[in-house]
Amino acid sequence: MRSRLILLILLILCQFANAKPPQLNPHDTKVKIDEILKAHVSFQKLSTDLVERALQNYIEELDPQKTYFVESDLTQWLTPSSEVLDKALEGYRKEDFSTFAQIHEAMLQAVERRYRLEKQFENTPLPTNVQQSEFKDLKWAKTEDELAERLHRIMALRMETAEKIPDVSKEQVLQRLNKRRKNIEDELFASSLEERQQVVLAYVLKATSSALDSQTMYFTPSEANQFMIQVQQRLFGIGAQLRDDLNGLTIVRLLEGGPALQGNKLKVGDRIIAVDKEPIVGLDIVEAVELIRGPQGTAVNLTVLRESADNKPQEKLEIEIVRGEVVLKETRFETNYEPFGDGVIGVFKLFSFYQDAKTSSASDLYNAISALKKEQNLKGIILDLRGNAGGLLQQAVSVTGLFIDKGVVVSIKDNSGQTQHLRNIDTNKIWSGPLLVLTNKLSASASEIVAQTLQDYGRAFVVGDGETFGKGTFQTFTLEAANYGKVNPKGEYKVTRGRYYTVSGKSPQLVGVKADIVIPGLYSELEIGEKFSKFPLETDEISPHFEDDLADIPPFHRFQIIRSYQHDLQPVLNTYEPFLEPLRNNVTARISQNKNYQNFIAFTKEIAQKDTYTDPPENFGQNDLQLLETVNVMKDLIFFLEQKPQAVVGG
Secondary structure (H helix, E strand, C coil): CHHHHHHHHHCCCCCCCCCCCCCCCCCHHHHHHHHHHHHHCCCCCCCHHHHHHHHHHHHHHCCCCCCCEEHHHHHHHHCCCHHHHHHHHHHHEEEEEEEHHHHHHHHHHHHHHHHHHHHHHHCCCCCCCCCCHCCCCCCCEEHHHHHHHHHHHHHHHHHHHHCCCCCCHHHHHHHHHHHHHHHHHHHHHHHHHCCCHHHHHHHHHHHHHHCCCCEEHHHHHHHHHHHHHHHHHHEEECCCEEEECHHHHCEEEEECCCCCHHHHHCCCEEEEEEEEEEEEECCCCCHHHHCCCCCCCCCEEEEEEECCCCCCCEEEEEEECCCEEEECCCCEEEEEEEEEEEEEEEEECCECCCCCCCCCCCHHHHHHHHHHHHCCCCEEEEEEEECCCEECHHHHHHHHCCCCCCCEEEEEEEEECCEEEEEEECCCCCCCCCCCCCCCCCCCHHHHHHHHHHHHHCEEEEEEECCCCCEEEEEEEEEHHCCCCCCCCCCCCCCCCEEEECCCEECCCCCCCCCCCCCCCCCCCCCCHHHHHHCCCCCEECCCCCCCCCCCCCHHHHHHHHHHHHEEEECCCCCCCCHHHHHHHHHHHHHCCCCHHHHHHHHHHHHHHHHCCCCCCCCCCCHHHHHHHHHHHHHHHHHHHHCCCCCCCCC
């Protein structure tokens, strides 16, 4: 736990550099902005209010931690006059982004000033008792002296943090931080006027898109690739986890099913120093990894250094690997079970909602439940969606369909005001017995659809943190899964097209999915969620659609499906309702009597305060207390249901 928190601090205080800038010109930039506006749910044209947001975003994109600029550098853009806003708005129309270029030039001067300020205190004692909470909600430094003091205290915190990271020397940590910072600054300065302009325009697109709402974003080509990997949990490359050791990339793990492991050519500990004869020492790790990745079936030549046994000199090897598809299985799906009485409680964890040519989240979950039902007497299921940030909308529908009969799962209302209902129309239900959905504040988007829909129908209790993330909007992405790997060199974007609503007509936007039974977890006390984002869209409601008249389907198609569809519609159940209060009372009693859990709750509050980072109390760090208590809730629920013969039984 502590090491994760320490790494989090380092990430907060340090940006990661992008790879080469996208191939943008002013005309491209305007075209992309116009496309985004045309598709957006709320804003179809720019206004001075949006331009003001974009100016502030641009500044914060450049200096998110407020460690370069002082307030006087930014006055004309932080509180812009109507003349400045009108000029910038007119610039958008005329493909003239000189206002943003001026901010960029100010940043370059601020970079040089920061080095000068840091040189002044490099031989002076570091401040003591620096707390990370000092750097929350920072304002712009008013003077150079105030900025210098801030930089000095950040350095002290980094030094203290670096000393506490296990298995890595303080010098290595600081070298990596300095390298990343240098890469970012080198990108800002760029080697040519053309590249400098491309950097400015990429930041303009980032700043303008995120001014519309918190989920609309522009991605550089490398960021687009990373986004697709996150959604699909797959990539095309050699299948190795790498660590930047400054003198090359060290292989720390070979991924199951990856080309590197299958070929048995690479070993853990090998250090890659060149890719296709091009040295990578000194490159940012993002750029180096991009060289290694590539289309499936193509070959990449790696120059590696390998330690030899018996104190012999290092071997220098040239190894050719044929790139292939690497599915990150351990970050897709996980299954387990807990013995209980004459059977078991199944625990199925979905990390995302994914689909490719071979498999999907719904099919993997279906097969895992089927296998467990064959092997064991399955008495209850816990669907663990903690940390699941979403994925493919249709997969949310398919996963929900494993637990309900036919019916509306989610409704989407787009920027034209039209509402479309996505339904479960398959008879693919695999489980009709006791069901809990475990969520936390990091459960978002598609996971909120599944949790709230199952809650709406009365098929499951939602347990865990008090509410989920609260992302009730849907986006379209210009890089579709089918075209993965064919990234536009000018970059890609995702834009908020509308909101989604579950069958009750409620949208999780801003408010999240409320837990029926609150079981505190690590993030319970943290300010996490859409409502804490910069420009979130407001929430909304539509009419419930438990009674589905298929009105959104054209008459001809409606006539074709209505007969088969209207059989076995999912009713709203109240099977679990009589047991809700007893279940809540049991949770309260168990947690209040569990000293370990009380220590854990105290620790989560300490994290939220962000004042100190002490070692967590013993024991709870080795146990998932939130899951353990959820298992206890399921045991209680099964017990209550078994006392009532008329209750729903396992399917």
